[in-house]
Amino acid sequence: MLRVDAERYAAADRAEYLRLREGDDAQPLYRFLRQLPEDRAIQVARLMVGDPDAMIAYGGSAVLIRAGLEAEAVPALADMVASGQLEGELGGRMGW
Secondary structure, three states: OHHHHHHHHHHHHHHHHHHHHOOOOOHHHHHHHHHOOHHHHHHHHHHHOOOOOHHHHHHHHHHHHHOOOHHHHHHHHHHHHHHOOOOOOOOOOOOO
């Protein structure tokens, strides 16, 4: 039963992430993420780090780093630097 509940929450969180990701403003997505329990926020953050939008990927990386999952966040951050997204989309701003 718990596994079914976990899968249902994961599916609902994924759907909400995709819905909020479509907007022009990332703030509702970040608010959604902050209100989730940590384990669910981590699941959504893992989706976010793969997003082509640097602001969304950066936000997902921040959640993973706060959760102590730097090894999952660093590749996405390195991709942002290597691709030029750090300077372009993020305006050279990166920090915690």
